[in-house]
Amino acid sequence: MIRVVHRWPGLLAGLLLLVLSLSGALLSLFPAIERLSSVQPAALSTAELAERIQAVHPEVEQIRRRPSGRITAYWSENGVARAAAMDPASGREIASADPNPFERWLTRLHRSLLFDDAGRILTAVGAAAMLVLAVSGAVLVARRAGGWRRWFSPLRGPFAARLHVEIARIAVAGLLLSSVTALWMSASSFDRLLDGAPSAVTEAEGSGRMGMPVADMDMLKRTPVSELRSLSFPDPADAADVFTLKTDRGIGHLDQGTGALLTWSEPSAWQGVSATLYMLHTGRGAAALGLILGFMALGVPAMAGTGFVLWFAGRPARPRIRGNVAAGRAETILLVGSEGGSTWGFAATLHAALSASGQAVHAAPMSSFEPARYRQARRILILTATYGDGDAPASARGFLDRLKSVPVAAPVALAVLGFGDRSFPGYCAFGRAVAETAEARGWCMLVPFMAVNRQSPQDFARWGRSLGAAMGMTLDLVHHPVLPAVFPLRLVSRRDYGAEVQAPTAILRFDPPKPPFWLRLPGRGFGRFVAGDLLGVLPEGSAVARFYSLASGCRDGFIEIVVRKHPAGLCSGQLFELQPGDTVNAFLRQNSGFHAGRDAAPLILVGAGTGIGPLAGFMRANARRRPIHLFFGMRHPDSDFLYGEELEGWRRNGQLQQLATACSRTRQPSYVQDALRGEGAEIACMVRKGARVMVCGGYEMAAGVSAALADILAPTGLTPALLRAEGRYVEDVF
Numbered sequence: 246m247i248r249v250v251h252r253w254p255g256l257l258a259g260l261l262l263l264v265l266s267l268s269g270a271l272l273s274l275f276p277a278i279e280r281l282s283s284v285q286p287a288a289l290s291t292a293e294l295a296e297r298i299q300a301v302h303p304e305v306e307q308i309r310r311r312p313s314g315r316i317t318a319y320w321s322e323n324g325v326a327r328a329a330a331m332d333p334a335s336g337r338e339i340a341s342a343d344p345n346p347f348e349r350w351l352t353r354l355h356r357s358l359l360f361d362d363a364g365r366i367l368t369a370v371g372a373a374a375m376l377v378l379a380v381s382g383a384v385l386v387a388r389r390a391g392g393w394r395r396w397f398s399p400l401r402g403p404f405a406a407r408l409h410v411e412i413a414r415i416a417v418a419g420l421l422l423s424s425v426t427a428l429w430m431s432a433s434s435f436d437r438l439l440d441g442a443p444s445a446v447t448e449a450e451g452s453g454r455m456g457m458p459v460a461d462m463d464m465l466k467r468t469p470v471s472e473l474r475s476l477s478f479p480d481p482a483d484a485a486d487v488f489t490l491k492t493d494r495g496i497g498h499l500d501q502g503t504g505a506l507l508t509w510s511e512p513s514a515w516q517g518v519s520a521t522l523y524m525l526h527t528g529r530g531a532a533a534l535g536l537i538l539g540f541m542a543l544g545v546p547a548m549a550g551t552g553f554v555l556w557f558a559g560r561p562a563r564p565r566i567r568g569n570v571a572a573g574r575a576e577t578i579l580l581v582g583s584e585g586g587s588t589w590g591f592a593a594t595l596h597a598a599l600s601a602s603g604q605a606v607h608a609a610p611m612s613s614f615e616p617a618r619y620r621q622a623r624r625i626l627i628l629t630a631t632y633g634d635g636d637a638p639a640s641a642r643g644f645l646d647r648l649k650s651v652p653v654a655a656p657v658a659l660a661v662l663g664f665g666d667r668s669f670p671g672y673c674a675f676g677r678a679v680a681e682t683a684e685a686r687g688w689c690m691l692v693p694f695m696a697v698n699r700q701s702p703q704d705f706a707r708w709g710r711s712l713g714a715a716m717g718m719t720l721d722l723v724h725h726p727v728l729p730a731v732f733p734l735r736l737v738s739r740r741d742y743g744a745e746v747q748a749p750t751a752i753l754r755f756d757p758p759k760p761p762f763w764l765r766l767p768g769r770g771f772g773r774f775v776a777g778d779l780l781g782v783l784p785e786g787s788a789v790a791r792f793y794s795l796a797s798g799c800r801d802g803f804i805e806i807v808v809r810k811h812p813a814g815l816c817s818g819q820l821f822e823l824q825p826g827d828t829v830n831a832f833l834r835q836n837s838g839f840h841a842g843r844d845a846a847p848l849i850l851v852g853a854g855t856g857i858g859p860l861a862g863f864m865r866a867n868a869r870r871r872p873i874h875l876f877f878g879m880r881h882p883d884s885d886f887l888y889g890e891e892l893e894g895w896r897r898n899g900q901l902q903q904l905a906t907a908c909s910r911t912r913q914p915s916y917v918q919d920a921l922r923g924e925g926a927e928i929a930c931m932v933r934k935g936a937r938v939m940v941c942g943g944y945e946m947a948a949g950v951s952a953a954l955a956d957i958l959a960p961t962g963l964t965p966a967l968l969r970a971e972g973r974y975v976e977d978v979f
């Protein structure tokens with residue numbers, strides 16, 4: 246919803262906002278230039294200033310001081326009205342008082358688009374659109390960063406999206422201030438607010454006398470020029486006329502014969518607020534702030550450009566769902582938990598099938614779960630993937646906690662379909678946890694939980710049939726998976742290991758693809774990556790990708806993975822056949838849960854076999870020499886010591902502090918968990934001091950490492966579960 250609120254004002258008012266922001270940024274320069282070029286009188290009183298100017302121009306009618314300090318005098322000469330900027334020290338003219346024609350034109354453009362009232366209404370609409378964009382944009386930035394406190398946390402994603410958010414982070418405060426003050430000024434220019442003109446000065450009887458020199462008038466002597474706004478002189482032919490003095494503190498009338506203060510009125514609170522808002526918007530009186538706001542306004546063209554690119558590029562990972570009914574009107578609520586987008590494709594197929602049978606269906610991410618909004622709902626269908634160790638995918642964050650806390654919506658039945666991969670130990674574990682929690686909370690289940698393996702259209706169709714039966718209808722779900730956008734990667738080198746120990750393994754290095762700039766800008770390129778992210782490889786003859794942890798980051802200039810050949814593995818078999826120059830179709834998937842991070846905390850890396858891949862990437866990227874202890878398990882050092890030479894080099898130059906190996910096919914077989922126990926005291930000490938543990942490898946190895954670590958940490962009162970909760974124990978397990 247908030248995204249829609251952000252998108253449409255931006256698209257509709259984009260051009261108007263460009264004109265307003267660019268003209269505003271240019272206008273912000275004038276108060277600063279004027280301030281620099283004005284002579285600032287030192288401790289001068291209004292009486293002295295008026296006397297000096299009157300000495301040169303006896304017919305002076307008014308003296309004005311601008312917030313920049315510039316003094317302008319107005320007088321008539323032979324019946325002709327004259328005005329000039331004056332030197333307060335000499336009372337002489339120093340420059341023309343006429344505003345720069347370009348400034349005048351720019352001001353009219355900014356205030357009214359060179360039209361009158363219609364233009365002013367349009368600029369007010371522009372200011373309102375800017376306010377909506379700034380508020381919704383701030384909420385979106387906070388969401389993306391993971392909370393308001395993480396406002397400046399590092400970003401990932403397409404270049405255009407990152408640039409858009411980076412600029413917004415800096416500019417949003419200025420844009421909020423500019424749009425609120427602009428709205429106030431528009432409203433007051435239409436007399437909507439109570440500021441109006443300064444409160445009327447009541448006429449007071451003067452003495453009827455004339456001729457007192459300005460230099461002798463007490464009130465003028467007591468008013469420093471720095472507080473002066475204007476001083477109007479009385480008509481020399483009219484004894485009843487008075488001096489009018491306007492200062493920062495109020496307005497008064499002075500008797501021209503005695504200098505006595507006849508009336509005095511101070512500005513109301515509204516006028517005070519109005520003057521402050523005017524100053525904040527124009528920078529008149531606060532030139533430095535004006536320059537800062539002007540600079541922030543320059544972010545608007547950049548954000549408009551990147552915002553348009555993002556809108557135009559759309560979200561390729563998520564298919565468009567046509568005819569999505571509002572949550573409050575739908576009988577069927579379809580909640581989707583997805584990270585890579587493929588589950589959204591299944592949801593779109595289900596949505597289309599149910600809509601075709603006349604149902605009103607609302608599809609939304611699981612993170613938006615809000616039963617109170619589902620006023621007409623009769624059923625909630627949940628389609629969700631599983632990630633990591635039974636974790637929720639990105640669009641389902643917080644769902645389980647919410648399910649546990651909201652009251653059960655009695656007439657609404659629920660069904661859960663899990664998407665996963667049987668090769669993971671926690672097969673569809675998150676979907677299963679959702680179904681179990683719902684049942685335990687007392688939700689009525691429409692059909693029992695079912696799992697879809699590797700995005701199987703057959704599994705999906707089977708679930709559709711049982712769902713249809715429960716709903717008393719025929720539901721044929723024919724799903725054609727949408728293939729991810731893949732890039733051909735060219736193999737540049739390969740190193741083979743492990744044949745002698747029945748573990749054929751290869752380190753494959755590919756050239757990174759270089760799609761053209763116009764594809765990269767909206768995020769349709771290969772993307773930026775670091776070690777620990779995933780390479781999705783699409784084998785020939787299959788629509789389902791296999792994922793490999795990356796052993797390199799984009800700064801290395803190549804893409805590297807470690808592959809073990811499985812006896813009947815389609816993908817590993819094809820990868821193993823590759824020779825330099827051959828290509829494979831692949832795409833990038835971020836895996837932020839398994840990044841080494843940029844902090845200086847020591848790392849304890851534990852890996853076996855191909856699990857060394859991302860760990861090698863962490864060491865290669867360890868330019869700052871943070872302490873890294875590696876525990877590496879292999880079969881035999883003569884056969885599958887992956888990265889053996891590099892490890893030696895990294896140890897020599899400090900990128901790796903300590904290496905412990907365990908070999909399972911030597912005369913004294915040992916495993917990484919044994920190596921860990923061997924150095925238990927040192928590990929416990931490092932963990933107590935803040936070290937982070939990262940484990941990569943097979944499920945059994947990871948289970949053994951977790952058990953060993955539990956024993957090692959027992960005396961310290963810490964457990965792997967506690968460390969996991971703090972993000973100090975992470976696994977990439979396969």
Ligand SMILES: Cc1cc2nc3c(=O)[nH]c(=O)nc-3n(C[C@H](O)[C@H](O)[C@H](O)COP(=O)(O)O)c2cc1C
Pocket residue numbers: 582583584585586587588589630631632633634635636638664665666667669670671672673674699700779792834836
């Ligand atoms: C990094 C990663 C971790 C995964 N972890 C699991 C898992 O623990 N259990 C499971 O059943 N499937 C796991 N899967 C498979 C996904 O759940 C499955 O491919 C799903 O269809 C992806 O849906 P999505 O594209 O909508 O995110 C994992 C996939 C990846 C890429």
